[in-house]
Amino acid sequence: MFLKFLLRRLLYVIPMLFITTLIVFSLILLIPGDPVLAMLGDSATHEKIAELRQQLGLDQPVMLQYFHWLNNAIHGDLGRSIFTGQHVDEALMQTLSVTMQLVVVGMIFSIVGGIFFAVTSIYFPNSWMDYVARFFGTLGTAIPTFLVAMILIIFFSLKLNWLPATGFTSLIDGPGTFLKGIILPGFSLSLAGIAVITRHLRSSLLETMDADYVRTAYSKGVSRYRAIFKHSLQNAMLPVVTTIGLLFGTALGATVVVENIFAIPGMGQLVVNAIEQRDFTMVQGVVLVMIVMVIVINFITDIVYALLDPRIEY
Amino acid sequence: MNTETPILEVNHLKAYIPSSKGEIKPVNDISFSIKKGEIVALVGESGSGKSVSSLSIMGLNASAIKYRPESSILFEGQDLLKLKEKELRKIRGNDIAMIFQDPMSSLNPVHPIGRQIAESIILHKKVSYKEAMKLALDLLNKVGIPDAERRLNDYPHQLSGGMRQRAMIAIALACNPKLLIADEPTTALDVTIQSQILNLLRDLQKEFGISILLITHDLGVVAETADRVLVMYCGEIVEEGNVEEIFENPGHPYTKGLMDSIPSLYGPSKDILDAIPGIVPNPLELPQGCHFVTRCAFATENCHEDSPTLKKHTSGNRVACWNPLIKEGVEGR
Ligand SMILES: Nc1ncnc2c1ncn2[C@@H]1O[C@H](COP(=O)(O)OP(=O)(O)OP(=O)(O)O)[C@@H](O)[C@H]1O
Ligand code: SF4
Ligand SMILES: [Mg+2]
Numbered sequence: 113m114f115l116k117f118l119l120r121r122l123l124y125v126i127p128m129l130f131i132t133t134l135i136v137f138s139l140i141l142l143i144p145g146d147p148v149l150a151m152l153g154d155s156a157t158h159e160k161i162a163e164l165r166q167q168l169g170l171d172q173p174v175m176l177q178y179f180h181w182l183n184n185a186i187h188g189d190l191g192r193s194i195f196t197g198q199h200v201d202e203a204l205m206q207t208l209s210v211t212m213q214l215v216v217v218g219m220i221f222s223i224v225g226g227i228f229f230a231v232t233s234i235y236f237p238n239s240w241m242d243y244v245a246r247f248f249g250t251l252g253t254a255i256p257t258f259l260v261a262m263i264l265i266i267f268f269s270l271k272l273n274w275l276p277a278t279g280f281t282s283l284i285d286g287p288g289t290f291l292k293g294i295i296l297p298g299f300s301l302s303l304a305g306i307a308v309i310t311r312h313l314r315s316s317l318l319e320t321m322d323a324d325y326v327r328t329a330y331s332k333g334v335s336r337y338r339a340i341f342k343h344s345l346q347n348a349m350l351p352v353v354t355t356i357g358l359l360f361g362t363a364l365g366a367t368v369v370v371e372n373i374f375a376i377p378g379m380g381q382l383v384v385n386a387i388e389q390r391d392f393t394m395v396q397g398v399v400l401v402m403i404v405m406v407i408v409i410n411f412i413t414d415i416v417y418a419l420l421d422p423r424i425e426y
Numbered sequence: 427m428n429t430e431t432p433i434l435e436v437n438h439l440k441a442y443i444p445s446s447k448g449e450i451k452p453v454n455d456i457s458f459s460i461k462k463g464e465i466v467a468l469v470g471e472s473g474s475g476k477s478v479s480s481l482s483i484m485g486l487n488a489s490a491i492k493y494r495p496e497s498s499i500l501f502e503g504q505d506l507l508k509l510k511e512k513e514l515r516k517i518r519g520n521d522i523a524m525i526f527q528d529p530m531s532s533l534n535p536v537h538p539i540g541r542q543i544a545e546s547i548i549l550h551k552k553v554s555y556k557e558a559m560k561l562a563l564d565l566l567n568k569v570g571i572p573d574a575e576r577r578l579n580d581y582p583h584q585l586s587g588g589m590r591q592r593a594m595i596a597i598a599l600a601c602n603p604k605l606l607i608a609d610e611p612t613t614a615l616d617v618t619i620q621s622q623i624l625n626l627l628r629d630l631q632k633e634f635g636i637s638i639l640l641i642t643h644d645l646g647v648v649a650e651t652a653d654r655v656l657v658m659y660c661g662e663i664v665e666e667g668n669v670e671e672i673f674e675n676p677g678h679p680y681t682k683g684l685m686d687s688i689p690s691l692y693g694p695s696k697d698i699l700d701a702i703p704g705i706v707p708n709p710l711e712l713p714q715g716c717h718f719v720t721r722c723a724f725a726t727e728n729c730h731e732d733s734p735t736l737k738k739h740t741s742g743n744r745v746a747c748w749n750p751l752i753k754e755g756v757e758g759r
Binding site for chain 2: 323324325327328329330331332333334335342343346347350420421422423
């Protein structure tokens with residue numbers, strides 16, 4: 113039953129992936145500036161330009177360009193960087209693992225922090241914790257990520273010298289150094305997420321605390337603690353799961369800022385450099401991978417939701 | 427069947443909600459008792475204070491609702507209103523259990539039925555989860571759920587409305603309570619299932635000697651089930667009596683109106699609005715004197731000034747009315 117549900121969900125993913133490739137491919141065509149001119153400089157002759165165009169396949173009809181690109185992409189070949197000549201898929205492989213580690217840590221911070229603030233706020237109503245959670249839930253999203261990152265660096269790296277301001281070590285290369293290096297960027301990435309989850313879960317909890325089934329639980333003699341953790345929270349988490357799925361996408365986008373501030377060699381940094389250099393094959397590759405990741409996360413979100421809510425029929 | 431020792435004694439229960447616009451008194455000085463093994467019905471229109479009264483017994487009213495110090499609710503001699511939350515928790519679900527109107531929303535949608543019954547058992551008895559599940563299975567059989575073994579792992583949405591209410595009753599019965607409070611247990615169900623649930627309640631009362639406080643605005647349910655009836659209007663009890671007397675010889679004009687609105691096989695039934703014209707007054711602007719005066723066909727001048735109190739009549743009913751419909755006279759309090 114569950115397997116069938118998984119397969120059906122997967123079937124939805126395939127057309128989405130196809131549309132993604134179309135969008136990614138055509139977006140590049142819409143970006144202003146001619147990559148060939150960018151590569152050769154303004155002084156290039158007409159012959160030179162035409163030659164490079166032919167080399168890159170840019171002289172062919174757009175549809176043909178697309179199918180050529182798609183066919184290669186399916187076989188794992190996303191072309192070469194028109195700037196450095198490096199294979200795009202290789203560059204992506206190197207940076208993807210870095211970015212994933214950053215995003216996962218950021219999301220863990222967001223989820224743990226959000227649940228913590230929301231639950232304490234509900235458990236101790238009108239306490240200072242409640243006010244902090246409410247204030248933060250409302251204003252947390254308004255603080256720009258780069259500002260959070262700057263403040264963290266100034267305070268924890270420059271003033272206190274507790275944590276490094278730049279650099280990245282992969283988890284497998286050294287868990288200790290990984291942790292030290294990931295705390296500040298992870299937290300910068302998570303702040304908006306913590307705020308969103310706090311706000312959403314808090315209002316969701318407020319609703320479920322008043323639900324009839326929680327009153328039933330009380331009528332059985334359960335404590336407030338049990339009423340919140342065993343009866344309210346699981347129900348309140350349901351709508352928040354969708355929010356968490358969306359936050360993954362936001363966090364992925366925010367890595368562009370965070371990786372550049374903390375000098376983390378991930379996809380965010382890769383794409384910024386690629387854009388600056390008008391390295392359009394590289395940009396295509398990064399955007400494609402990012403969108404595919406968002407689709408995969410949505411897929412996982414759907415499955416988690418189905419596991420949490422027995423009312424969803426497989 | 428009825429021994430004389432009351433299991434529950436509500437004395438001068440006064441619940442109020444302070445607000446900026448003035449005080450609301452959802453329950454204003456009601457007193458009644460329930461004997462062992464007795465089914466007492468609490469009837470009245472929407473907003474008359476039935477739920478607030480019953481939730482006072484459980485200690486589960488919203489925190490906005492306060493009690494006057496002279497109120498007391500004695501359960502086996504203990505004043506429930508004076509108990510600490512921790513002590514109340516030992517009584518809830520164990521000695522006093524409750525079932526609610528809407529079984530769909532009253533069951534936790536993300537927990538299987540068996541687990542919801544077992545939780546109650548584990549909270550109050552020293553048993554393992556496995557033993558509790560076995561007891562839960564017995565309970566499901568007892569309340570007449572077919573194929574109970576499989577239902578144990580079902581979620582509420584997989585059950586029909588009637589089955590859900592049976593499951594709710596199984597939860598309530600989990601620890602053999604002495605008092606069961608049923609707040610409109612059949613209102614959300616269709617008619618055939620209603621009478622099945624009522625039969626079940628009556629059987630349980632016979633088999634285990636449970637006392638039941640049955641809250642309803644459906645007098646058909648009352649006639650079918652209850653031994654004694656309390657009629658509430660605007661937070662006060664306006665009539666109390668045995669079920670036969672109430673039906674045959676209603677003393678309060680409001681009770682009479684309720685009776686006239688029961689659909690009958692023999693004559694045309696009146697709509698509640700024909701039987702009792704007008705609307706329930708705004709709880710912030712209750713009329714002076716008798717609260718029913720705005721809708722009463724028998725009102726006289728003193729009804730506007732003085733509040734009638736419950737007086738016992740020769741019929742046995744206690745009626746709070748200056749001009750009761752029973753003409754045999756007053757027997758004193
Ligand atoms: N938490 C609350 N806050 C404010 N007012 C309340 C609250 N609970 C009850 N009331 C008020 O108390 C009065 C009695 O309500 P109650 O729920 O006891 O009525 P009821 O007799 O059970 O009616 P129904 O048949 O609709 O269930 C109503 O006027 C209601 O508005
Ligand atoms: S006291 Fe007066 S107004 Fe009230 S019910 Fe009796 S007759 Fe009617
Ligand atoms: Mg009610």
